[in-house]
Amino acid sequence: MFFLYYAEKAQPKIGSLAKVNHTPGGGDVKIENRKLEFKEKASSKIGSLDKASHSPGGGNVQVRGR
Secondary structure, X not given: OOOOOHHHHOOOOXXXXXXXXOOOOOOOOOOOOOOOOHHXXXXXXXXXXXXXXXXXXXXXXXXXXO
């Protein structure tokens, strides 16, 4: 019988362990911890409420399913 033992012969990809000890550096990065105030400054777009009371017309149109 022919058995394959992949676990014994398995190797990593070429060069995949080349940078295993790499630690990313970002310099002096500060994380801001203050609350943003969007709700106080938010307003609707210009002219977006002009047609707020519009009701679509169309007459007596009935949709029937077959």
